[in-house]
Amino acid sequence: MSVVTPQFIRTQIKGMPALPDFSTAAHRIQSDTEAIAIAQHLAHDFKQEAVVxxxxxRLPVAEMVRFSTSGLGAITVPSSHGGAGVSWATLAEVIRIISVVDPAIGQIPQNHFGILNVLEQTGSESQKIFFYNAVLGGARLGNAGPERTTKNVLDVGTRITKISGNDNNYLLNGKRFYSTGALFADWIPTKALDESGRSVFVFVARQSPGLSIVDDWSGFGQRTTASGTVIFDQVRVSAQCVVPLEKIVDQANNTGPVSQLIQAAIxxxxxxxxxxxxxxxxxxKRCTPDDSSLALDTSDPFIVSDIGSLFIRLHAAEALLERAAITLDQMVSPINFEQMAEASVNVAEAKVLTTEIALDASEKLFELVGLETTSAKYNLDxxxxxxxxxxxxxxxxxxYFSVGNYYLNEIAPPRHAWS
Structure with a gap:
């Protein structure tokens, strides 16, 4: 277990820390086509040591630097603020391409893109300008995830309180887990409740005193996401870094479907x-079962049929993923609750198939190819x-329940980041 300690950075804009000088580091992607081409190029390189x-x-620190400096981290910044403003279909394809070679690298920026989407719908213009410029320069947004001590992921124990006599500064306290992306990030946003019980998003600079990022993620899968613990201990935060979430709570939005779309793409x-x-x-492979007279497993009718079934289901999952993304792209602003429900259902349908084919294909591999593939040297597990x-x-x-309830009873799915 390791703890990342804070570092000091300069003050630049009143109430906000300075940005590192990314001016010569990050490429500025101009289009959807360019974003996909760069993702394919990076995927080729990331594949080389993915097994190792x-x-x-081995945490993909260098790979995440390349991801950011390539410009991929800024592809959803709106064109009105200097970004490419790519479609959700393009974002899903970028995440899918990267996840084929290393799903940990595909997962690390999922919160980064989700947070950018939240910022676009809830942030003030000055907050958008600041954080969009940071991301365009190569900065990464991590996430302080759910809490282990609350009843469910929607409960929030993290609190932000005003410093006595100072309306422009707050103190943030809390402990979060499943913080995918935080260890690699320049900013760690987290949900918190203010003194009135209102939900807010707090952007915490990586170098802030009182912030600790603990690399204690020990999951047997997605091992290099470093999805561990973030601790906020009397962290001083400027009011400019606090984003109210009333619009997300009370108004129709696409934050849940977008979050789920990225998960399905992984x-x-x-x-x-x-x-x-x-x-x-x-x-x-050159060996066959004793009761088969076939020379190669590629001629075995049972294996051929299983491969056919798996690819059909894979293509169906990919098609539903694309359909869900297109639904999001076609939503007309301002989004209404009917649009939000349709998008959530379409993404849920994709999520069901992507989940099932990921599990089935990764398990069926060993049955179809045989004992040799269980060798640790291949790391196919x-x-x-x-x-x-x-x-x-x-x-x-x-x-399944949400989709059925929508079509049978015309009841919309719940409105949160997991729906």
């Missing part, structure tokens, strides 16, 4: 990786471990 990173739990990436490895190993751990975020049994 998982086996040795899972379908895992599924495709497992299937691609299955095909590769079947072509390399990472596909199943990653699928099993990542798909636990949002139980699909509730997705």
């Amino acid at each position: 990173r998982d086996r040795e739990r 899972d379908v990436g895992i599924a495709r990786a497992a299937l691609e490895d299955t095909v590769t190993f079947l072509h390399q 990472r596909h199943w471990r990653n699928a099993r751990v990542h798909t636990l975020h949002d139980p699909v049994r509730w997705k």
